[in-house]
Amino acid sequence: MTVTIVGSQLGDEGKGALVDRWGGDADIVVRYQGGDNAGHTVVEGGEEYKLSLVPSGAVRGKIGVLGNGCVVNPRTLFDEIDSLHEQGLNPDVRVAERAHVILPYHRVLDGIEETAKADSDRKVGTTGRGIGPTYEDKAGRRGVRIADLTDENRLRNRLEYVIPQKRAIVENLYDVALSELETPEAFDVEALVKEYAAYGDRITETGMAVACSQFLKRRHVQGDSILFEGAQGSMIDVDHGNYPYVTSSNPTAGAAVVGSGFGAAVSESGEVVGIIKAYLSRVGEGPLPTELDATSRERDLAESIRDDGGEFGTVTGRPRRIGWLDIPMLRHAANVNGFTGLVVNHVDVLAGLEQVKIAEAYELDGQRLETPPVTTEEWLACDPVLRSFEPWPAVNWREIAHEGYEALPAQTKSYLEYLESELEASVYAVGVGPDRTETIERVNPFNQHWSVSSL
Ligand code: GDP
Ligand code: IMO
Numbered sequence: 001m002t003v004t005i006v007g008s009q010l011g012d013e014g015k016g017a018l019v020d021r022w023g024g025d026a027d028i029v030v031r032y033q034g035g036d037n038a039g040h041t042v043v044e045g046g047e048e049y050k051l052s053l054v055p056s057g058a059v060r061g062k063i064g065v066l067g068n069g070c071v072v073n074p075r076t077l078f079d080e081i082d083s084l085h086e087q088g089l090n091p092d093v094r095v096a097e098r099a100h101v102i103l104p105y106h107r108v109l110d111g112i113e114e115t116a117k118a119d120s121d122r123k124v125g126t127t128g129r130g131i132g133p134t135y136e137d138k139a140g141r142r143g144v145r146i147a148d149l150t151d152e153n154r155l156r157n158r159l160e161y162v163i164p165q166k167r168a169i170v171e172n173l174y175d176v177a178l179s180e181l182e183t184p185e186a187f188d189v190e191a192l193v194k195e196y197a198a199y200g201d202r203i204t205e206t207g208m209a210v211a212c213s214q215f216l217k218r219r220h221v222q223g224d225s226i227l228f229e230g231a232q233g234s235m236i237d238v239d240h241g242n243y244p245y246v247t248s249s250n251p252t253a254g255a256a257v258v259g260s261g262f263g264a265a266v267s268e269s270g271e272v273v274g275i276i277k278a279y280l281s282r283v284g285e286g287p288l289p290t291e292l293d294a295t296s297r298e299r300d301l302a303e304s305i306r307d308d309g310g311e312f313g314t315v316t317g318r319p320r321r322i323g324w325l326d327i328p329m330l331r332h333a334a335n336v337n338g339f340t341g342l343v344v345n346h347v348d349v350l351a352g353l354e355q356v357k358i359a360e361a362y363e364l365d366g367q368r369l370e371t372p373p374v375t376t377e378e379w380l381a382c383d384p385v386l387r388s389f390e391p392w393p394a395v396n397w398r399e400i401a402h403e404g405y406e407a408l409p410a411q412t413k414s415y416l417e418y419l420e421s422e423l424e425a426s427v428y429a430v431g432v433g434p435d436r437t438e439t440i441e442r443v444n445p446f447n448q449h450w451s452v453s454s455l
């Protein structure tokens with residue numbers, strides 16, 4: 001049985017909380033794309049874990065696999081593993097031999113490119129983790145993979161080919177002298193070989209590297225349940241999202257099979273659960289038609305939601321932009337991913353507001369649109385068609401979480417039912433707080449014996 005958890009919006013929907021929750025029923029948790037641009041939060045009994053690379057199932061003691069579709073920064077990976085040890089955990093992390101490696105020059109190039117784009121208003125607002133440059137090298141057939149780290153000569157050979165190209169880009173295209181950089185050693189073959197071959201040694205000594213496809217197949221045949229942990233969100237998918245204000249991978253569900261080598265037909269018999277935040281947050285640039293920023297009243301409202309929801313980037317600390325829930329965006333995500341179920345998080349954050357709204361459609365040049373237009377220019381020109389919902393009061397969410405779904409305020413249930421009818425999928429769980437115990441579960445996707453008609 002497989003369950004794939006996918007972000008339905010722009011990232012930070014609370015995926016980590018659900019991967020942790022349902023990771024308890026899985027044997028293996030697999031990341032299939034992205035890298036340390038992700039920031040997934042797990043809260044268990046008041047203890048908070050912020051994970052960028054280690055799959056969120058680690059907190060449950062499950063095997064965590066970084067699939068071949070991920071881009072892996074070994075510095076971040078080992079720092080994270082070491083700090084989890086300090087927090088008393090002993091994560092069992094495997095990394096695909098075929099996964100690509102983020103090297104220091106990728107980060108430098110990410111920064112230089114963003115600075116250059118800022119001059120022409122084309123900045124994406126990346127996390128600066130070198131994600132885009134690493135995927136570019138993968139597609140450009142000049143990347144370095146995990147398997148290359150475990151053989152010093154192979155690693156040197158790869159770097160001797162690529163480093164002169166990177167130096168030329170920095171010096172000749174961007175006109176930046178290497179000596180001006182904070183980390184000129186990022187472009188020094190021998191310095192890189194020394195550091196990265198040592199990571200290779202650690203990978204070999206710990207037996208972390210796996211042939212991902214074979215590993216998952218074998219474990220699946222033995223009866224293991226697999227949870228695929230999507231990072232980022234559907235609207236920042238490089239194919240299906242708001243190009244070019246996207247990340248450079250595919251967070252959408254189809255990528256789970258490519259990014260892990262798991263058979264498509266096997267995975268298809270599983271569940272795909274879309275994680276939704278009850279409002280919108282966006283970190284980085286790009287359109288946000290329902291953004292609360294037009295008047296000082298809206299800005300105050302956004303600030304209060306931002307504070308209550310802790311809406312500051314897990315990776316970069318940047319304040320997240322805030323907007324009302326956007327149904328056109330979710331219709332598109334439901335279509336692309338084929339959701340079998342939904343989770344709606346953060347309903348507690350909207351409690352006690354004077355108004356709660358949802359964009360049910362957009363208006364563009366007098367036309368009503370049910371899904372977002374393809375270009376950023378058109379999307380920026382869209383006006384949201386807003387529908388008001390009756391706000392729900394602030395209640396004791398812990399108590400409600402304990403009592404279950406029926407105890408939710410009637411107004412909250414109406415909001416959730418509207419989502420179910422628009423997206424043609426059932427709400428499997430509702431988040432009323434960050435802790436594992438503050439997720440109200442209606443359906444556990446690992447339980448194959450449920451039926452929608454019983455809801
Ligand atoms: P992810 O990237 O999708 O895993 O989400 P993040 O961890 O970046 O951001 C979600 C934040 O909201 C984290 O601080 C979570 O602990 C918190 N969170 C998750 N679910 C809920 C919820 O239902 N209510 C509240 N108030 N916070 C939540
Ligand atoms: P999780 O997994 C929210 C955004 C960045 C930027 C764009 C490209 O925690 O939901 P990148 O560094 O990937 O090249 O940046 O994507 N972004 C995220 N936004 N949550 C994330 O991850 C994100 N990962 C990248 O802010 O707009």
Ligand code: MG
Nearest residue numbers: 012039040314
């Ligand atoms: Mg996050």
